Amino acid sequence: MLRAKHVLLASHGTQGARAAEKLAFSLCAPGASLHHLIVVPDFWKGMMGDDWLNNAATREIYGDYVETQLENEVRTHIRRLRKQAAKRRIRYDFTMVQGKPTECLAARAAKGPVDIVVLGSPRPRGKTGYRSGIELDKLARRVRRPILIAPFPK
Amino acid sequence: MIYTKKTPWTLIMGIIMVAYAYLVKSGVLEPLIKYLGTGKLTGEMVTLGYVFGGIAIVVGLLQLAVKFKEGHADYYLSTIGGLTFIMLVAFVVKWGLDPQMSAWGKAAQPALGFNFASIMNLNYVVMGIIAGIIVVNVFKIPSWAENGVRLSRLGLKTGVILLGTLYSLAELAQLGRLSVVLIGFFVLGSVGMVLWMGSRRKIPNSMGGVLSAGLGVCGVSASVAAAPVVQAKSTEIAYTIGTILLWGVLMMFIFPIVGKALGMGYIQFGAWAGTGILNSAQVAGAALAFQPDGIETLKVAEIFNITRVLFLPIIVLWLAVWYVKREQTGIKVNLGQVIVGKFPLFVIGFILMFALSSTGVFAPAQHYQGKFFDNSEAKLVKTDKEGKVTSKLLKDEEVALLWKEADKIQREDQKKALSGLVENKKLMSIDDDNALRGVANAKILSKEANAILKKAHGAVYHTAAKIGMFRDLIAWFFTFGLVGLGMQITMSSIKQAGGQPLVIGSVVGTVKAVGSLIVVMMFVHETI
Numbered sequence: 001m002l003r004a005k006h007v008l009l010a011s012h013g014t015q016g017a018r019a020a021e022k023l024a025f026s027l028c029a030p031g032a033s034l035h036h037l038i039v040v041p042d043f044w045k046g047m048m049g050d051d052w053l054n055n056a057a058t059r060e061i062y063g064d065y066v067e068t069q070l071e072n073e074v075r076t077h078i079r080r081l082r083k084q085a086a087k088r089r090i091r092y093d094f095t096m097v098q099g100k101p102t103e104c105l106a107a108r109a110a111k112g113p114v115d116i117v118v119l120g121s122p123r124p125r126g127k128t129g130y131r132s133g134i135e136l137d138k139l140a141r142r143v144r145r146p147i148l149i150a151p152f153p154k
Numbered sequence: 155m156i157y158t159k160k161t162p163w164t165l166i167m168g169i170i171m172v173a174y175a176y177l178v179k180s181g182v183l184e185p186l187i188k189y190l191g192t193g194k195l196t197g198e199m200v201t202l203g204y205v206f207g208g209i210a211i212v213v214g215l216l217q218l219a220v221k222f223k224e225g226h227a228d229y230y231l232s233t234i235g236g237l238t239f240i241m242l243v244a245f246v247v248k249w250g251l252d253p254q255m256s257a258w259g260k261a262a263q264p265a266l267g268f269n270f271a272s273i274m275n276l277n278y279v280v281m282g283i284i285a286g287i288i289v290v291n292v293f294k295i296p297s298w299a300e301n302g303v304r305l306s307r308l309g310l311k312t313g314v315i316l317l318g319t320l321y322s323l324a325e326l327a328q329l330g331r332l333s334v335v336l337i338g339f340f341v342l343g344s345v346g347m348v349l350w351m352g353s354r355r356k357i358p359n360s361m362g363g364v365l366s367a368g369l370g371v372c373g374v375s376a377s378v379a380a381a382p383v384v385q386a387k388s389t390e391i392a393y394t395i396g397t398i399l400l401w402g403v404l405m406m407f408i409f410p411i412v413g414k415a416l417g418m419g420y421i422q423f424g425a426w427a428g429t430g431i432l433n434s435a436q437v438a439g440a441a442l443a444f445q446p447d448g449i450e451t452l453k454v455a456e457i458f459n460i461t462r463v464l465f466l467p468i469i470v471l472w473l474a475v476w477y478v479k480r481e482q483t484g485i486k487v488n489l490g491q492v493i494v495g496k497f498p499l500f501v502i503g504f505i506l507m508f509a510l511s512s513t514g515v516f517a518p519a520q521h522y523q524g525k526f527f528d529n530s531e532a533k534l535v536k537t538d539k540e541g542k543v544t545s546k547l548l549k550d551e552e553v554a555l556l557w558k559e560a561d562k563i564q565r566e567d568q569k570k571a572l573s574g575l576v577e578n579k580k581l582m583s584i585d586d587d588n589a590l591r592g593v594a595n596a597k598i599l600s601k602e603a604n605a606i607l608k609k610a611h612g613a614v615y616h617t618a619a620k621i622g623m624f625r626d627l628i629a630w631f632f633t634f635g636l637v638g639l640g641m642q643i644t645m646s647s648i649k650q651a652g653g654q655p656l657v658i659g660s661v662v663g664t665v666k667a668v669g670s671l672i673v674v675m676m677f678v679h680e681t682i
Contacts, residue, residue: 041646042646043392043644043646043647043649043650044392045644046642046643046644046646046647047391047392047395047647048374048378048642049373049374049395049398049399049433049642049643049647050374050399050402050433050435050436050639050640050642050643051307051373051374051375051378051435052306052307052310052311052375052434052435052635052639053372053375053434053459053463053466053498054375054378054379054496054498055497055498055499057495058378058379058495058496059378061382061495062378062379062381062382064382065381065382066381066388066391069387069388069391070388073388128389128393128652128653129389130389130392130650131646131649131650131652132646132649132650
């Protein structure tokens with residue numbers, strides 16, 4: 001079985017990403033580091049769309065609400081992974097960024113130290129979820145590290 | 155945080171605008187203006203070019219020279235770059251692309267068999283929104299322009315407030331009644347339909363809540379207002395807003411094409427767009443796309459928009475109570491807080507402007523019916539600076555033709571009105587005008603004689619200078635707002651359309667669009 005010291009995991013807690021989490025843990029040698037990257041997709045910037053009827057207070061309440069929602073989702077996610085990492089005695093750290101997932105992952109991989117990049121496979125047709133997945137073609141061209149893709153769970 | 159970015163672009167755009175205004179004024183661009191047929195726009199080209207260009211030059215220099223500190227001045231000045239950017243896009247589209255597209259449409263007509271520019275409504279409003287969408291999705295909004303682009307919302311609200319000056323009490327009362335009936339029926343109908351479909355398809359209550367507000371009331375704005383109240387999950391918000399944006403953009407293009415194909419009038423189309431289009435911004439866009447050279451359709455559509463937004467606090471309150479009951483969250487719904495918090499303040503501005511204009515501050519009361527009657531010499535005969543006299547009085551040969559056909563008229567009032575017109579070479583009263591319009595509408599006289607009657611009518615009806623100014627100003631505020639809103643419609647948000655919201659949204663959106671079309675065609679007539 002392949003083992004690595006620095007594993008970069010791209011996951012935002014979806015079904016496919018959870019398979020990647022499992023795979024990433026199994027790749028971590030004892031004492032290895034799991035670097036977790038969470039990307040908040042930049043489409044949220046446009047999620048007020050062309051609203052112009054609301055007053056500033058309503059927009060602010062909405063903005064705060066969405067931010068809190070996303071923050072809670074990320075917190076729960078991090079808490080779960082941190083717990084699993086501690087159980088396996090793996091060092092765990094996370095980075096949260098806002099932007100395009102492919103670009104953010106490529107940038108984080110370039111920053112190092114990273115031996116391998118692990119991510120989930122694209123969502124099968126008909127499954128619901130955000131449409132802001134990673135563009136594998138683009139990623140493969142930009143990342144100078146091995147990339148491992150976990151198959152989508154049955 | 156310092157918002158004002160050090161960028162040369164504000165200054166550069168300012169110089170371009172001033173240079174363009176100067177070239178127009180000096181006549182250097184005369185051949186281009188002649189080719190594009192934009193001669194009647196030279197006044198606004200010069201005024202707007204100098205005003206916005208001048209402001210951009212001053213602010214651009216300040217941005218480069220001054221080290222800003224945190225505060226209001228910094229924030230306000232940070233918006234000028236984006237504002238100038240939107241205006242520059244609007245100038246290019248309105249003064250360049252719009253007439254050029256119209257020329258291309260005519261040129262391609264023999265080959266295609268139809269005028270594509272006219273059929274697809276490729277006028278400055280539609281192209282302005284498309285330009286905004288292209289800018290944000292292909293090039294991205296430059297960081298120095300972001301704050302200014304957000305200001306476009308203010309442009310639309312100001313446009314609606316100023317629109318208050320253009321309604322008569324009768325118009326407002328009748329349009330208001332019509333909009334309350336139509337909006338009330340379709341808002342409550344679509345909210346109910348979404349909740350019913352939602353329970354059948356077993357979607358979560360939070361999703362049903364945010365979706366019903368968005369599809370029922372005023373699109374993204376309603377979803378933004380309702381999402382925190384019904385505690386929508388992030389995916390539910392993304393799906394719903396994506397679906398609404400997708401529908402809004404599609405409808406903005408489809409509605410005017412259908413409206414023209416069905417030969418709808420301004421009132422019918424304004425009522426249909428105001429009721430059937432999910433998203434409020436696209437209602438204004440579709441109205442201006444349907445009638446880019448006037449604002450009668452916009453006036454009707456905006457009354458519907460205002461009615462929708464007045465329904466918003468009620469619907470949000472309803473959804474809050476509905477959600478709390480269903481989820482048994484124990485949260486207390488504060489009636490006052492919801493109503494006050496969601497009340498659209500700009501509607502008060504609209505009402506205030508209407509009240510002010512009704513007092514005759516801007517122009518005499520009779521002018522608010524649209525145009526006013528004045529047959530005085532001062533209005534009909536003008537002498538320019540070079541002493542050249544232009545007259546709107548009927549010519550001798552025109553009078554002779556009318557007199558020749560006078561025997562065709564039987565009614566006494568119409569006979570009297572015609573003899574008054576022939577004798578004075580102008581219409582003598584509103585009653586005469588009404589009588590002769592009856593003659594023209596009934597096509598009693600020949601085509602040529604009817605054209606003369608139309609000319610005589612046009613000669614004595616005028617738009618008050620201030621009202622004309624308000625019309626131009628309103629059109630520009632909406633253009634600014636819609637180009638800016640185009641810059642906030644991202645493909646990555648639209649791509650989120652999916653899941654149950656897309657299924658339910660497509661069904662409810664179609665039922666609403668088709669249902670409101672049938673109701674409007676059956677019950678709304680072209681007179682108010």
